[in-house]
Amino acid sequence: MNNIPALLNHLDANRESPTLSLAYASISDEGIVEVSKFLRDNPFVKYLDLRGxxxxxxxxxxxxxxxxxxxxxxxxxxxxxxxxxDPSGMQALCDVxxxxxxxxxxxxxxxxxxxxxxxYLGEMLTANTTITHLDLSWNDLGADGGLALLEGLKHNSTVLDCQLSGSKVGEETMHEVAFLLRRNKxxxxxxASPNSTGAQMAAADPKTAALGKAVSAPGRGNQAPAAETEEEAPPAEEQPLKKGPQAKANWTPKDSSTLMLRLMMKEREQVLPEDKLFYQxxxxxxxxxxxxxxxxxQGRVDGEEREKLSTTGFLEREQxxxxxxxQAEEALxxxxxxxxFSQKELAAKTVSLNQLNDQSTSEVRESVVSQEKSAAEEQQLRKAKFGKFH
Known part of the structure; x- marks a missing residue:
């Protein structure tokens, strides 16, 4: 959509829509200026799609x-x-x-x-508190870029999904990023469950608090006492924590995030080195x-996206x-x-030329005959005059 008037018409038609889709519209930097004006003036748009x-x-x-x-x-x-x-583009986007x-x-x-x-992304993640899903796949971050991004994630507690496929950040960095995302989840x-006993203990435990709100920094958490999984755990002075196989049997993790946090806490609390290593x-x-x-x-999603893009591109190329x-057939x-038409015109002109040639030849012949006749008559007159004198 390199045509600015067409872009303006599209923006005007979507002025009250929560979704503005301009995917694969061939919009350049000049067109984005108009999109920016639209964002400044439009309080309705919630989803902006500028891919491709x-x-x-x-x-x-x-x-x-x-x-x-x-x-x-x-x-x-x-x-x-x-x-x-150009890094200036990422800097401006991350700053905002x-x-x-x-x-x-x-x-x-x-x-x-x-x-x-x-x-710039790492610095942005340190300050931002609302982004939960960030996809950076198929960029050229490299090892240094991966470390910069990792540093930002260490100070971020809201990002739950950060895709880095094909960005060359290194296996170890990917592993650490996965751990931080699991921590955030x-x-x-x-x-999300403020009344749960685990949340109360995590908030009250000074070791957990030192890691940030609800384990918000890298590392392992504290042990989750087995008895905390009961629906209503009485205060410590009224009922001691249960220990042993019965307590372990009462614990049933509800999801992988809860399981992960409990293992982190268990690993940090264990006294025996072999137990700590086991939980780690x-x-x-x-x-x-x-x-x-x-x-x-992510590989499946990227594959579907590439297939969709390839199919779209193939159809566009085919059309x-x-x-x-x-157009070539019409031109041919x-x-x-x-x-x-030229051949017909040439044939007509050839016929006309042949006719002219025949006419010219006939006229030349008549002229020659006339000249010969005149010469013969002139010779006879000369002979007649010569005979008269003699």
């Missing part, structure tokens, strides 16, 4: 100006652009996201983001399994080729028609 365009640094800076003023946007899809080609309080989903897949852009699960190995094994699951899931073939037909 030609947005670069200037466009990202213009878009950041619109996001800075907008207070309704929830989801920002910018995948398949080139925002990271630091203080944004509404956006929860950000998709920056395949945006040529390098280690410098990753540094466990924290979110406990925050279990927690790390769960981390690896979750990481592999996330990779497979374009059909149109070009049709015009050439054939012009050739036939």
């Amino acid at each position: 365009n030609n947005i670069q640094a200037k466009g990202a800076m213009a878009l950041a100006n619109g996001i800075k003023i907008n207070r309704s946007l929830r989801s920002l899809n910018l995948k398949w652009n080139a925002i990271g080609k 996201l630091k203080s944004n309080l509404t956006i929860g989903h950000v998709d920056l897949r395949n945006n040529r983001i390098n280690n410098v852009g990753a540094k 466990a924290s979110a699960a406990y925050k 190995q279990i927690a790390e094994h769960i981390d690896k399994l979750l990481l592999e699951t996330s990779k497979h899931k 374009r080729y059909i149109k070009e073939i049709r 037909q015009r050439v054939i028609s012009e050739k036939e």
